[in-house]
Amino acid sequence: MMLSKTSEYALRSLMYLALQATKEHKVGIKEISQELDLPMHFTGKILQDLVRKGLVASLKGPNGGFFLNHPASTITIMDVIKVVDGGEAFKRCGLGMNKCSDTHPCPLHEDFKVFRDGLARVFNQKTIHDLVQEVGTGHAFIKNLVEVS
């Protein structure tokens, strides 16, 4: 609702890379998509884009794959969102009005601003490193739970 699926996939893939990949041990699309339960080709597309934008590096061929181009502690959530969705999402009016500001507010402006800006602040501060730390300690998860039939 807040982030596009593309952003969600990008963030989870980056977390997976932060956890599993190094320049020496790269990780391929197949592994990422299988482990995170993501559509393979689409994930490939997204990773390609992240390479172009410089967040991720890649190498072709055997033992090829993806790995983070910079330390995970230097990549904020907002960096990723901006690269993938563009930076406008957190500026929009809650009611979609063309001009909505403190001086010409929509009736939802004040309430909405609090949450939108609060979330933006979190996204600007938290890095991929912060996120995976919780995964490392077992306090959080990035893999989907499998449905049992």
Add this chain to the structure above:
Amino acid sequence: MMLSKTSEYALRSLMYLALQATKEHKVGIKEISQELDLPMHFTGKILQDLVRKGLVASLKGPNGGFFLNHPASTITIMDVIKVVDGGEAFKRCGLGMNKCSDTHPCPLHEDFKVFRDGLARVFNQKTIHDLVQEVGTGHAFIKNLVEVS
């Protein structure tokens, strides 16, 4: 980013009805879409839907149009969102994971929850009446500012 355009249009249309329409003086699609700068036919569709769901009433023919079926003070923002987008938007995981809960959280869960639930609380409390009150006092606006060329 948060609400679909459909919800945004619905909310603004309902506010317009609350301000301008009564059972005696109904308001047509043409007026609503012109005043609020919304796509006319699409707005018609949305209003139709709101009629079906019981939030709005309508009458055909000359002097026909739309008007609120219930007092504006009894329609919450969330009522509208639920009717238009379905009630699931405010339950989704911030990273789109299939299961994400306090016991099996994604790395964003705690931070995200605060804002998502906070906004949901506002949406559950605020009514169309609350929103238009600010418009009535001139402290807020529902009409788009016109671009001057």
Add this chain to the structure above:
DNA sequence: CACATAAAGCATATAAATATCCTTTAATCC
């Protein structure tokens, strides 16, 4: 009753997001 008005209903168009497939290119291994 004929005519005008305005929503309802339905079919369709367009755009954007999401997803897949296939060919090409680069790297490694033998």
Add this chain to the structure above:
DNA sequence: GGATTAAAGGATATTTATATGCTTTATGTG
């Protein structure tokens, strides 16, 4: 150098959200 592996690139498919147009039905007016 030939075979294999894996990403890059580009074309295309599918789905969902957004938007429009046309026909039908109900209401009011002269």
